Amino acid sequence: MASSALRLRRIGAIAAAAAAATTTFTVTISSNDNRSVDPSIQTKIATSNGVVPPRRAHISSLVGSTPDKPLDILVVGGGATGCGVALDAVTRGLRVGLVEREDFASGTSSRSTKLIHGGVRYLEKAVFNVDYGQLKLVFHALKERKQVIDNAPHLCHSLPCMTPCFGWFEVVYYWAGLKLYDLVAGARLLHMSRYYSAQESIELFPTLKRMGDDKSLKGTVVYYDGQMNDSRLNVGLACTASLAGASVLNYAEVVSLLKDDVDGRIIGARIRDNISGEEFDTYAKVVINAAGPFCDFIRKLVDKAAPPMISPSSGVHIVLPDYYSPEGMGLIVPKTKDGRVVFMLPWLGRTLAGTTDSNTILTMLPEPHEDEIQFILDALSDYLCIKVRRTDVLSAWSGIRPLAMDPRAKNTESISRDHVVCEDFPGLVTITGGKWTTYRSMAEDAVDAAIKSGKLSPANECITHNLILTGGSGWDPSNFTVIAQQYVRMKQTRDGRVVPGVMDTAVAKHLSQAYGTLAERVASISQNEGLGKRLAHGYPFLEAEVAYCARYEYCESATDFIARRCRLAFLDTDAAHQALPRVIEILTAEHKWDTSRKNYEFKKAKEFLETFKSSKNAQFHDGKHK
Numbered sequence: 001m002a003s004s005a006l007r008l009r010r011i012g013a014i015a016a017a018a019a020a021a022t023t024t025f026t027v028t029i030s031s032n033d034n035r036s037v038d039p040s041i042q043t044k045i046a047t048s049n050g051v052v053p054p055r056r057a058h059i060s061s062l063v064g065s066t067p068d069k070p071l072d073i074l075v076v077g078g079g080a081t082g083c084g085v086a087l088d089a090v091t092r093g094l095r096v097g098l099v100e101r102e103d104f105a106s107g108t109s110s111r112s113t114k115l116i117h118g119g120v121r122y123l124e125k126a127v128f129n130v131d132y133g134q135l136k137l138v139f140h141a142l143k144e145r146k147q148v149i150d151n152a153p154h155l156c157h158s159l160p161c162m163t164p165c166f167g168w169f170e171v172v173y174y175w176a177g178l179k180l181y182d183l184v185a186g187a188r189l190l191h192m193s194r195y196y197s198a199q200e201s202i203e204l205f206p207t208l209k210r211m212g213d214d215k216s217l218k219g220t221v222v223y224y225d226g227q228m229n230d231s232r233l234n235v236g237l238a239c240t241a242s243l244a245g246a247s248v249l250n251y252a253e254v255v256s257l258l259k260d261d262v263d264g265r266i267i268g269a270r271i272r273d274n275i276s277g278e279e280f281d282t283y284a285k286v287v288i289n290a291a292g293p294f295c296d297f298i299r300k301l302v303d304k305a306a307p308p309m310i311s312p313s314s315g316v317h318i319v320l321p322d323y324y325s326p327e328g329m330g331l332i333v334p335k336t337k338d339g340r341v342v343f344m345l346p347w348l349g350r351t352l353a354g355t356t357d358s359n360t361i362l363t364m365l366p367e368p369h370e371d372e373i374q375f376i377l378d379a380l381s382d383y384l385c386i387k388v389r390r391t392d393v394l395s396a397w398s399g400i401r402p403l404a405m406d407p408r409a410k411n412t413e414s415i416s417r418d419h420v421v422c423e424d425f426p427g428l429v430t431i432t433g434g435k436w437t438t439y440r441s442m443a444e445d446a447v448d449a450a451i452k453s454g455k456l457s458p459a460n461e462c463i464t465h466n467l468i469l470t471g472g473s474g475w476d477p478s479n480f481t482v483i484a485q486q487y488v489r490m491k492q493t494r495d496g497r498v499v500p501g502v503m504d505t506a507v508a509k510h511l512s513q514a515y516g517t518l519a520e521r522v523a524s525i526s527q528n529e530g531l532g533k534r535l536a537h538g539y540p541f542l543e544a545e546v547a548y549c550a551r552y553e554y555c556e557s558a559t560d561f562i563a564r565r566c567r568l569a570f571l572d573t574d575a576a577h578q579a580l581p582r583v584i585e586i587l588t589a590e591h592k593w594d595t596s597r598k599n600y601e602f603k604k605a606k607e608f609l610e611t612f613k614s615s616k617n618a619q620f621h622d623g624k625h626k
């Protein structure tokens, strides 16, 4: 706590020097999770059948705000944080708008490791530095971990992660540390950690190395964290906020902020619709800046000299074929030879691998460097008994973490992963830092700050602790059997005939996990509209999903679909390339695009995929899904 307080005093001092009229910096941990959800809100979300208002309705409501009749809150940024804020505020009965310059989750929130975690490494630091503040952060994140999983059960699940030990000291060290992790989780524990002998470990993880640096494997400690489909969770937050009454608009960029002439308070923003090119003003009692790594750009719209709050830090991930890791078991090496963490996790039928972050510069489309990809491959080969090959890399991407900056810190490791809420310009509340796992409590803190700043009158307190997202209410892991048993996939042949195909287990499971209880709506489209073909060989994504996402998930471009509605770009760049023509064809029918828009979509999607550095000749055909 002491170091947090010092950090805040430092940032506060800098902001004061910038002569901000009102400055409040807080790092808060929300604690009250006993508030119940107003049943009418939960019912409204659950019974809407996922039918969100159209994009044009949101434009009208944002354009319709005036200085005399402003929104309560305008949120800038449609990542996890911004969409979390919109959902929190609208379910407190406030009038809310949200603008995102590209797509929901197009920033960092689709590029995470996809872990919902308390931060085992921070627990280690808490113990060794006797740092109660760090311990509190872990405690808090573990609490949020359980809530994120419970509130979107279709998109999140618990995942066992194995830590290999090549010495008996390591066995004792990791076993004790992970038992402490269980203990700190308390009632929110997902499952107990446990030790497995070398023989048991190899049965569970056949590709694990038996010998490392002349030492034989002594066993492994397996512990549990959560795993999610990050961009779909983000889109789920946006759609749930929309169903609850917020006006959420993607492809809408804040180009300037509006100030009151008399007292200089921020009273709204000038927004450019990046689809039509038109600009309009939206007025709000408070603007919440949730622009992630770009939140300093928004602050600089008020004062070019605003001191930076963000220290950008980038992380690279690669995707490998499924045979690298067993289904349902991750591998985490807390300290590789150079001291970095390396992990390998099963994800959507493939293997996701990566390491910790390094300092970077800010860019909208970050790209992984070849040496970072090679570092991950080299680190993995120290722990696997199979050939680890660059040619197996199906996709590789980079993401930028919005670390809230401590001006004294020299490296990203020592910068706190905690979030910061600040109002250094009256009427503009900035929320940044934190992590995906804690988006809900970050949102709660930001909305609390906005209520104070704008003297807003919410109808109720924060209720997002127990608010189930769209598609999650009543979902059960066995739901996929209904899809498999009750639907067929009607597929159009090359000569134009429509023939029935089986709704196989892989597709049924995918639909159920991606769309929750709304999966039946996608299955219906595939059955009734002849859109039952797979979009790419070896992947369970269906043509029907393109139409569904265009209609009910604000999917406005081909990239939105291949990257953030289905995850093909992240899983397999080549497969995403192959799916593009059909994706664009279906979106053209849904959005009535003309030829020039179609060509533009091809160009943009190809440019996007160029930033994913897969192996040019990656060859992987699992032969499962013909």
Ligand SMILES: Cc1cc2nc3c(=O)[nH]c(=O)nc-3n(C[C@H](O)[C@H](O)[C@H](O)COP(=O)(O)OP(=O)(O)OC[C@H]3O[C@@H](n4cnc5c(N)ncnc54)[C@H](O)[C@@H]3O)c2cc1C
Residues within 6 Å of the ligand: 076, 077, 078, 079, 080, 081, 082, 099, 100, 101, 102, 103, 104, 105, 106, 107, 108, 109, 110, 111, 112, 113, 114, 115, 116, 117, 252, 253, 254, 255, 290, 291, 292, 293, 294, 298, 313, 314, 315, 316, 357, 398, 399, 400, 401, 402, 432, 433, 434, 435, 436, 437, 438
């Ligand atoms: C490599 C990596 C791995 C990670 N792994 C994990 C993990 O496993 N678990 C975890 O809990 N956390 C993880 N994180 C952290 C987590 O991903 C981030 O904390 C979180 O996604 C940040 O969300 P955000 O909404 O604040 O930012 P973003 O997702 O970046 O959203 C900000 C949005 O603001 C928009 N925007 C910017 N300027 C404007 C403007 N002028 N007008 C309108 N919109 C604008 C952007 O387009 C963007 O979409 C990871 C981060 C990285 C980089």
